[in-house]
Amino acid sequence: MTISRRSLFKTGIAAGAVLSMPSVLRAQTVPPDARTVHMVKVGGLTIFDPVVTTTNITLDHATAVYDTLFSLDSKLMPQPQMVGKWDLSDDKKTYTFELRDGLSWHDGTPVTAADCVASIRRWGQVKPGGQLLMARASDISKKDENTFTIVLKKPLGLLPTILTQNLYVMREKDAATPATDAVTANVGSGPFKFNHALAKPGASFTYDRNENYVPRSEPSNGLAGGKIVKVDRVIWDNIGDQQTALAALQAGEIDYLEGPPADFYPVIESDPNLALQVLDASGQVYFLRMNCLQKPFDNVRARQAVLHLINQAAYLSVISPDPKYSSTVTSFFGDGNPVSNGENTGWLKKGGDPEKAKQLLKEAGYAGEKVVILQPTDWAEASNTSQVLAAELQKIGVNAELAASDWGGLVARRANKGPVDEGGWSIFITSESNASRGDPTATESLGARGETGWFGWPNSEEYEAFRAKWADVATLEERKALARKMQQVAWDLAGTVFLGRVVSPIARRKTLTGLIGMPELIPMWNMQKAS
Amino acid sequence: MAAYILRRSISAIAVMAMVGIFVFLLLRLAPGDPAAIIAGKSATAEMIAGIREKLGLNDPLPVQFIRWVRDVLGGDFGTSIFAGRPVLDLISQRLEPTLSLSILTMILSVTVGVSIGILAAWRTGGLVDRLLAAFSAFGYSVPVFVIGYFLIYFFAIKTRWLPVQGYLPIERGLGPWFVHLVLPTVALSLGFIAFIARVTRASMLEVLSEDYMRTAAAKGASSYSMLFHHALKNAGVPILTVIGISFAYLIGGVVLTETVFNIPGIGRLVVDAINNRDYPIIQSVLILTSGLYVLINLTVDLAYTLIDPRIRY
Numbered sequence: 001m002t003i004s005r006r007s008l009f010k011t012g013i014a015a016g017a018v019l020s021m022p023s024v025l026r027a028q029t030v031p032p033d034a035r036t037v038h039m040v041k042v043g044g045l046t047i048f049d050p051v052v053t054t055t056n057i058t059l060d061h062a063t064a065v066y067d068t069l070f071s072l073d074s075k076l077m078p079q080p081q082m083v084g085k086w087d088l089s090d091d092k093k094t095y096t097f098e099l100r101d102g103l104s105w106h107d108g109t110p111v112t113a114a115d116c117v118a119s120i121r122r123w124g125q126v127k128p129g130g131q132l133l134m135a136r137a138s139d140i141s142k143k144d145e146n147t148f149t150i151v152l153k154k155p156l157g158l159l160p161t162i163l164t165q166n167l168y169v170m171r172e173k174d175a176a177t178p179a180t181d182a183v184t185a186n187v188g189s190g191p192f193k194f195n196h197a198l199a200k201p202g203a204s205f206t207y208d209r210n211e212n213y214v215p216r217s218e219p220s221n222g223l224a225g226g227k228i229v230k231v232d233r234v235i236w237d238n239i240g241d242q243q244t245a246l247a248a249l250q251a252g253e254i255d256y257l258e259g260p261p262a263d264f265y266p267v268i269e270s271d272p273n274l275a276l277q278v279l280d281a282s283g284q285v286y287f288l289r290m291n292c293l294q295k296p297f298d299n300v301r302a303r304q305a306v307l308h309l310i311n312q313a314a315y316l317s318v319i320s321p322d323p324k325y326s327s328t329v330t331s332f333f334g335d336g337n338p339v340s341n342g343e344n345t346g347w348l349k350k351g352g353d354p355e356k357a358k359q360l361l362k363e364a365g366y367a368g369e370k371v372v373i374l375q376p377t378d379w380a381e382a383s384n385t386s387q388v389l390a391a392e393l394q395k396i397g398v399n400a401e402l403a404a405s406d407w408g409g410l411v412a413r414r415a416n417k418g419p420v421d422e423g424g425w426s427i428f429i430t431s432e433s434n435a436s437r438g439d440p441t442a443t444e445s446l447g448a449r450g451e452t453g454w455f456g457w458p459n460s461e462e463y464e465a466f467r468a469k470w471a472d473v474a475t476l477e478e479r480k481a482l483a484r485k486m487q488q489v490a491w492d493l494a495g496t497v498f499l500g501r502v503v504s505p506i507a508r509r510k511t512l513t514g515l516i517g518m519p520e521l522i523p524m525w526n527m528q529k530a531s
Numbered sequence: 532m533a534a535y536i537l538r539r540s541i542s543a544i545a546v547m548a549m550v551g552i553f554v555f556l557l558l559r560l561a562p563g564d565p566a567a568i569i570a571g572k573s574a575t576a577e578m579i580a581g582i583r584e585k586l587g588l589n590d591p592l593p594v595q596f597i598r599w600v601r602d603v604l605g606g607d608f609g610t611s612i613f614a615g616r617p618v619l620d621l622i623s624q625r626l627e628p629t630l631s632l633s634i635l636t637m638i639l640s641v642t643v644g645v646s647i648g649i650l651a652a653w654r655t656g657g658l659v660d661r662l663l664a665a666f667s668a669f670g671y672s673v674p675v676f677v678i679g680y681f682l683i684y685f686f687a688i689k690t691r692w693l694p695v696q697g698y699l700p701i702e703r704g705l706g707p708w709f710v711h712l713v714l715p716t717v718a719l720s721l722g723f724i725a726f727i728a729r730v731t732r733a734s735m736l737e738v739l740s741e742d743y744m745r746t747a748a749a750k751g752a753s754s755y756s757m758l759f760h761h762a763l764k765n766a767g768v769p770i771l772t773v774i775g776i777s778f779a780y781l782i783g784g785v786v787l788t789e790t791v792f793n794i795p796g797i798g799r800l801v802v803d804a805i806n807n808r809d810y811p812i813i814q815s816v817l818i819l820t821s822g823l824y825v826l827i828n829l830t831v832d833l834a835y836t837l838i839d840p841r842i843r844y
Contacts, residue, residue, distance in 0.1 A: 044803060046613035047569055052582070054571030126578055180581040182569075184615050201614040201621065202803050203795030239696060239793045240802065247683050247695045248793075378806070408808050409562030415576055444575050454575065 034531035035232040037512060037524075038254040040245045044238045045205055048194075049182040050168050051123055059166060060522050063223070064207050064234075065106075066168035066188035069097065069116060070160050071223035072518070076338070076435065078160040079224035081216065082111070082169060082189075092155035099146045102214030105171055106193045113142035118175035120150075120167065125179040129165040129442045132156075132471055157474035158441060164223075165442045191215070191227040191525050192234065207234045207524065220526050222518050230514065230528040249274060249507060255529060256515075257507040258522070261380075262320055268507045276505040278325070279517040282336065282435040283503035285329055286319060286385065287496050289445070289456035291426050294419050296371065301364035303494035304347075306427075308360060309392060311352030316500035318388055319381045329434070329501040332446075332487040337438030338476055339483035344491040358396050371400040372420040374428040376407040382429045385499055389427065414455045428455070434501055435519030440467050440486070448493060458495025532836075536829070543825035550821040554814050555599065559592055565612045565808040586612060599814070609811030611804075618815045621800060628698045629796035631708070632788065633781050635716040640723035641774055647724070648731025648770075649758060652739060663728055670725025675784055679718040679791035686714060696793035715792040719784050723777045730773040734766035741765075767838040775831030779824050 041060065047053045050062035071081040080086060084100030103111035117140055124130035139151040150159070174183045186194035191213045198206040215226035237254055239245040246264055248254045250271060260268065260276075268274045290297035290306060297303050316326040330348050331340035347353075371393060375386040386402060393400035403425065405413070410428060418424040432445060440446040447467065450459030466486045473479055490496075506522075508515070514527040566582035567574070583589050587598075602609060608618040651660040687695040693714055699707045738744065739762055747757050786798035793799075797816060804812035835842045 046807060053569055054574050054578075058571075126581075128575075178585075180585045182615065200624065200795060201611075201616070202625075202800055237697070237793070238795075240799065241790050241793065243680060244683070244696050244791055244793055247680075247688055248697075250688050251691065251695045253695055253697065405562045406806070408564060408568050408806075411567035411579075412562055412564040415567075415579070 034529055037231050037234045037256065037527065037529055039234060039236050039256040039524075040239050040248070040254050040258060041236055041522075042259040044202060044240075045236065046201070047182055048184055048186055050166055051126060051179055052182045056520055059520065060524075061194075061205075062166070062168045062188075063190070063521050064192040064524050065186055065190045065194050066170065067103070067111075067190045068164065068168060068223075070163045072164050073224040074222035074518070076222075076438070076519075078164045079218075079221070081224060082116075092157075093152045095150045095152075095159060096143070097148055097150075100216070103189055104212055105189050106187045106210060108212075109171075110145075111169070111189050112145050112172070113148035114145075115172045115175065116169055117142050117148050118172040119169045120163075122170075122175045122177070122179050123167045127165060127167070127442075128444055129162040129439075130167065132441055133159070133162055136471075154472070155474075156471050158471040161439070162441065162471070165439075189213075191229045195233075203238055205236045205238075207236075208232065215525075220516065222516070223521065223523060227523070227525040229525045231524075234524050246507070249509065252509065255509045255512040259504050260507045262322060262325075264507070265322060265505075273509055273511075274507055275510050276507055277515065277517075278503050278505045279515055279522060280433075280435075280519050281503060281517060282334070282433065282519040283501050284431040285334055285434045285437060285501050286315065286381065286429065286431045286499040287445075288389065288427050288429045288499060289454075289496055290494075291417075291424065292456055292458045292495055293417050293451070294424055294426065295369045296361075296364060296366050297426060299364040299366075300492070300494065301360045302366060303497075304492075305357040305360035305364065305366075305396075306393075307347050307491070307494045307497050308349070308353045309357035309396065310497055310499065311350070311392075312348075312498065312500040313350070314352075314392075315385050315388060316502065318384045319500065320502045320504075325505065326500055326502045329498050332437070332490040332496075333440075333483050334434040334437035335501050337435060339438055339480050341480065341484050341487060343484040343487040345487075347491065352392075354392075354396050361396065361398070366398070368399050370420050371398050371426040372403050372424070373400060374410045374413060374425050375402040375404045376410045376428075377404050378406040381502075382407075382431070385429050389429070417451065417457065429499065431502075433520045441471050445496065448490070448495065456495050458493050460489055460493050463489040463493065532833075536833075539825070539829045539832075543822060543829075546825055547818050547821050551600075551603070551814065551818050552596075554817045555596055556592075558808070558810050558813060559595070563808045564588070565810065568807050569613065603818075608815040611812050612809045613807055614809075618811045621812065622797065622815065622819070625795060625797045625800045627700060628794045629785055629789070629798065631698075631701070631712055632715055632719065632785060632794060632796065633778075635712055636719045636723065636781060636784075637774075637778060639716055639720045640727055640777060643720070644724040644727030645731050645770065648728040649735055649763065651728065651732045652735035653754075653758060655736065660732070663732065667725040667729050670721045673721075675718055675722065675787050676791050678721055679714070679788065682714045682718055683792075698794045698796075711794075715788050715794060718791070719781070719788045722784070723781070726777060727770070727773055731766070731770050734769045735762055738762045738766045764838065768835055771831060771834055771838060775827055778827050782820055782823070 041057050043057050045057050045061055047055065047058050048061060050058050067082050069082050070078045073079050082099055082103055083097045085098045087096045099111060099113065105111060120140055124134035136152050136154065136156050137150055138153050142148045169189065170183060171187060174185050177183050191210050192207040193210045195206040195208050209229045209232050215228050218225040220226055220228065239248060242261055245257050246260060249257045265276060268276055290303050292298055312328040320326040327335065329335040330342065330345040333339045373386050373390050376382050390400045390402050413423065413425055414428050416424045420426060436443045437446065444454040447453040448458045448460040448463040451457050463486055466482055469482060470479065473482060511530040512527060516523045516526050566579050566586060566588060569582050570578045587595065610617055611621055614621060647659065647663055651663040654660060683695050686693045694711055697711055699711050701708045744757060744761060747761050785796065786802060789796045789798035790802060801813060801816045
């Protein structure tokens with residue numbers, strides 16, 4: 001048998017056609033590139049249930065897939081979202097909520113009041129605001145298919161705000177899952193549908209526009225208002241290496257890169273196709289926590305020494321070298337929040353105050369006890385600032401040493417309340433949303449409940465008494481007055497010391513526009529992509 | 532031969548068991564807590580404790596170990612703590628990218644490495660030989676991620692000839708699949724090409740200086756016949772050994788290459804699992820990898836008999 005050149009060529013063409021056939025077929029069901037947005041988020045999405053975790057990427061996922069009863073607008077004020085009409089009884093103890101028309105789950109069934117009640121009960125088991133609500137509620141039940149009520153033992157002026165605190169409404173059967181078990185069905189009533197068929201854990205997750213979603217009629221405003229989706233598909237690509245992610249952005253393979261390192265900023269700014277944009281203008285507050293249960297920081301004077309020692313500018317230069325994206329912060333309630341204030345902030349001094357710190361240490365009777373600083377080596381900002389802190393403490397005669405581990409190791413060790421010789425710790429550095437510091441009912445690190453509170457365990461009955469009143473007061477003015485009193489106590493207590501506030505821009509291709517800027521969350525509606 | 536294979540298979544099981552015990556203990560004794568990672572940065576101690584209890588991480592170590600061994604012996608490698616899916620499903624989902632990259636890398640490394648090695652030995656001191664010396668120094672000393680970033684810069688960002696990152700399954704078309712693997716394959720292959728070429732050259736030089744090669748030349752054998760029929764066959768055992776070693780080392784190289792080029796393979800899976808303390812994934816991948824090492828060594832040993840009939844088992 002002989003094979004001619006012509007027959008070989010024909011066979012080759014036929015083989016090529018057959019091999020490429022699946023991609024041709026698939027191309028008919030894949031949205032065109034201009035209607036698909038590729039995003040690279042910080043970290044990988046591993047937990048899909050916002051009740052089980054506090055990680056931002058899970059909350060972003062939930063914001064896309066689920067809807068909320070109330071949402072915060074751009075001024076951080078609560079606005080009804082799934083709720084159509086709502087009413088408060090004259091004695092201010094009974095709230096009645098009626099769902100708006102057109103709400104349906106991604107499986108096509110209607111959203112009911114029973115779903116909302118079950119979701120509130122599950123969320124109320126673990127989230128601080130939810131726990132407060134559950135403690136105050138005498139009854140949460142449905143009245144009819146579209147209406148439910150919350151009956152309180154005593155008025156709770158903050159209730160609409162509490163209902164915005166990561167309360168995502170799930171189907172009743174999903175909300176029946178124990179609060180420690182993650183719901184993985186990912187069936188919500190939000191503006192995006194999670195595409196299970198294209199889910200590749202660790203590689204990419206795909207969200208398709210929910211064509212049945214009925215947005216509110218009001219214009220988009222923060223997380224509130226009409227959630228109008230202007231693209232067909234959003235793909236979260238999990239690119240572990242930031243350098244590769246930047247190259248992919250430059251090459252147009254992705255449209256959005258979250259949290260690029262500060263040393264990438266000049267490269268991004270010099271590329272005519274790329275832009276840096278601050279979406280979370282409130283930013284993150286970096287702070288250190290001292291172990292108030294063990295020496296030397298069981299003594300308030302020793303903690304105050306650290307408060308007076310810290311020169312925020314030095315730490316900010318390590319965290320975010322470009323001063324455009326950083327600032328000092330003095331209010332215990334964060335910078336620029338409605339309740340931020342200047343009470344008892346005389347400790348802030350340019351360059352820090354090492355002499356005052358030494359004096360306070362002496363008053364504390366510091367006798368050279370070892371101070372162990374937990375250093376998370378896989379988190380550059382916290383790791384570098386830990387080194388600066390160790391050097392500053394050593395300069396004033398503190399026997400400070402670093403205990404290096406990854407973040408997972410740090411989190412495990414910080415739960416140890418024992419002395420450093422028994423695996424305990426003295427200081428760790430972390431960050432949290434500046435906006436979240438404006439609400440002490442939702443933010444654990446703003447508590448002072450001693451050993452039952454958040455890591456570091458500062459204890460002040462006076463502070464907690466003020467904090468308990470927070471949810472009861474109805475007006476912003478009353479909360480501002482309360483905040484001043486709390487801050488007076490908090491800076492004397494000095495369980496937390498700020499290192500500064502940083503905003504982190506995202507990088508995007510200029511063809512991607514309409515991104516909504518909110519603290520912590522990145523909603524995906526409203527954005528659009530030019531071809 | 533059958534007895535030899537049986538003996539080696541039994542030793543493979545012993546090796547995998549040792550690896551299993553070592554990895555289990557190492558992971559449990561290392562700092563870190565998957566429950567804390569699941570709960571997130573701002574989680575309360577109560578949230579973390581609840582998740583730990585749910586995952587069975589509060590049970591004593593021997594209880595956890597016995598439970599795990601019992602499951603593995605029953606063919607159940609466990610469920611990912613984070614993804615909530617069977618580990619074997621996740622591994623099988625990641626197998627294609629890793630196998631694609633590994634096979635292409637070995638094909639490129641062996642064909643180019645052996646060819647350059649033969650040429651360098653045939654013309655010792657010539658241009659190819661000198662270039663090989665320089666290339667070997669480069670291939671050995673430059674890390675794969677540096678090569679990767681260079682390739683990305685020139686061939687993806689500057690010229691836009693090839694994609695920066697990602698992987699497309701072969702079912703999406705042979706062309707797109709291949710295009711996404713060109714840069715990672717080249718980046719990963721350079722070191723192996725240098726290694727295989729150096730060993731091939733040395734082995735060929737030794738054989739080419741043998742008396743029987745001079746006899747062949749005296750009898751008028753062609754260069755082709757001398758190189759490929761006489762020399763290469765006799766130089767084959769060390770070359771085969773080095774190819775086997777390269778295949779084993781490839782597993783380590785794949786981890787870094789998959790990270791740089793964002794290929795969702797086994798390497799990325801295990802790196803993410805280590806960061807998250809996803810114990811079932813780490814344990815399963817390392818046990819299966821150790822089994823693969825043993826299998827590669829066994830295959831190489833058996834292949835010796837094809838090249839050198841004097842070798843018997």
